[in-house]
Amino acid sequence: MAQLGHCQKPVAVITDPNCGSKQYQDSLVAKYLDRGAHTISYLSPKWALYCDSLIAACPNIAYAYQQKAMPLIKCGDYAKAFPLVDKAVALDANRWLAYRGFLKCIFTKDYAGAIIDFQRVAKLKPNGREMDHTYAFYEGLCEMETGNYKRAEAAFNYDMLLQRGTTGQGEIHFNSLCYAGILALKREQYAQAQSYLERCLKMYAQHPEANYYVALVYRAQGQEALAMQHFNASQRALIGGYRLNEDNIFYANYPGQITEYEVVQALKQRGN
């Protein structure tokens, strides 16, 4: 990570008239990214140099800025990363606006900023997805984390509506159910929380957070035996390497994500 501090600034360029051509852009992406940056680790200082070469050749390729920003985000260098992400959004909002919202929601916990991005991109692409989820899903997370529970509920409901699709038969993602359950728990709507979390566990029995939060639901209702059963299940799952199964959990904690420490603390509270 220390070596990531050496990214170069894009060189001033004379714009190639071919840069307006999608075909030409694709050929440059293939040259500098597919056959260049993507053949090495993105933690290598050369990664940024490949991106810079692409930017120098055609400064209007949004993907080049996003690719340069990506390792910086993962290493906490927001001052360098976000101007690049902003540039990608300015060049191609349709593709990168939701990505920026995702970064703000999951990585930098800028919930207000993320909501703005997701609401903007929802107008551009009402049925769009980012990292396997609807925009409404992230909006729900952001609203929940800022304590706007009614808006969070509306967003999660819309997320699930979109997933059910026009047929109404589409399968709901287990993390949509998990977060709807966590939200209901925060609102002390225990029956609803239990229902969502148990549905989540039917799809993914080892889900550590679903087990942990449903245990809290049972504990809140005085059902300590069931609570202990699920706390233990959560602990076993975490020890066994089960996680809430999102691609980016290696880089950033999702809202409400727990570790074994929190489960152990909850187990210690038995009978209190």
Add this chain to the structure above:
Amino acid sequence: MLRMPKQQLRQILTLLFLLLYLPGHSQNIVLPDGEYLDTTTARNPACAKTPFVVYFNVDGKYPRSSATLVEEANLFLRGKNQRYTGSGYITFRFLVDCAGYRQPKTEVLQTDASYQKIHFRKELVNELYAFLKTLTSWQMATLPNGASTNYYTYLTFKISNGKVVAVIP
């Protein structure tokens, strides 16, 4: 006995006062590759020949939830009985060695809430750094082949009006 003129004495006392007072407001150590709070490299000989990876290669996030870290950080800050100000992000980047010990060399990055470089008041940075030093449960990491490894990692404190509101990652 050597007598010192009053004016000279006053100058020396002023200088002494500044020397004692200024460390709290002084700049960090600025190197070509970044700004550091500590540049000490204290390598564990047992880890000298082990590889260096990054936290996400080895599931090396600190083994506490972000909510727990927020609570602990604010508790730590409250114990100092100081009022802190500012909003944005304070990030510490450092190495955890193959035995699970955080190494002292620590880079610090600071931005406002819009990701523009700024400097928070040094007291807050120092206290968060002091809090970081209390975190001693860094995990020993191993590679898929079972070999132990050193790993680079970071901890970011999101600050809102002088209060920690999130800890990343």
